[in-house]
Amino acid sequence: MNCFYTVTDVKGEKMHLHLCETHPVYEGHFPGRPVCPGVMTMGMVRECASRLMGKRLAWKELKSCRFTGMLYPGDDVTLVLKGIEGIEAEISKTSAEGETSVMLTLKGTLISDG
Amino acid sequence: MLPTTFKTVDEVCLLLPQRPPILMLDSFEYIDAGTCCGTVELTERMVFADEDGNVAQEAVLEHLAQCAAAFMGYRRKMKRQDVVLGFIGDIKRCTFYDVDFHVGDKIESELHTVSEVGNVLMVSATARTDDGHTAVACTMKLASA
Numbered sequence: 001m002n003c004f005y006t007v008t009d010v011k012g013e014k015m016h017l018h019l020c021e022t023h024p025v026y027e028g029h030f031p032g033r034p035v036c037p038g039v040m041t042m043g044m045v046r047e048c049a050s051r052l053m054g055k056r057l058a059w060k061e062l063k064s065c066r067f068t069g070m071l072y073p074g075d076d077v078t079l080v081l082k083g084i085e086g087i088e089a090e091i092s093k094t095s096a097e098g099e100t101s102v103m104l105t106l107k108g109t110l111i112s113d114g
Numbered sequence: 115m116l117p118t119t120f121k122t123v124d125e126v127c128l129l130l131p132q133r134p135p136i137l138m139l140d141s142f143e144y145i146d147a148g149t150c151c152g153t154v155e156l157t158e159r160m161v162f163a164d165e166d167g168n169v170a171q172e173a174v175l176e177h178l179a180q181c182a183a184a185f186m187g188y189r190r191k192m193k194r195q196d197v198v199l200g201f202i203g204d205i206k207r208c209t210f211y212d213v214d215f216h217v218g219d220k221i222e223s224e225l226h227t228v229s230e231v232g233n234v235l236m237v238s239a240t241a242r243t244d245d246g247h248t249a250v251a252c253t254m255k256l257a258s259a
Contacts, residue, residue, distance in 0.1 A: 038202040043170050059213070064204060
């Protein structure tokens, strides 16, 4: 998922991320109406947990992953990660008016990969 | 007129709006009102593949979501409605029996309708590798826009 997002800031369990506008996925999701694919935000959670742990992690189980709002190329989002191998994650977005909305909530289990 | 089989990518593309490099469905082995079986071969051109030929686990979930989206598209077409964008509402009870996927792997997935309420379809979904063992299983809700 090269260049899908950049990490702009890390404060403890909170990470600020920018969704890159130019990622090729938006050519196909969807042509003329770019929307961030939900499963790629899950991948972002896994990769950020891997980064915090300093090792590559893989999904073992997802108890639940709920998508409650749309993300678009260019969005700035906040990811909060609690736990690592038994993980709880939340991605939120703050509008230009200052209103914060939850976009994804996830509970799952990550294991070492390799 | 709607084809009666969906064995080619062009035919599958009649049922869902996703396109490369995130099109994750090659064909349907079968599709009817309550079940479907979709296939995909993982390729290096897909966004989930890295330069070493590894494919992220999320690719299989995207494949399952696109099977469900195309399944919704098929059901809409049968009612003479247009195909619309579909989005994952939630994924639950998802187990990854495999954690490593690679370019060249072939995935075959079976979906069963659990419920359909308004524009929300809930399916149970199982993805298997071409040697027949279960790779990923979950339930998934999709909503059409």
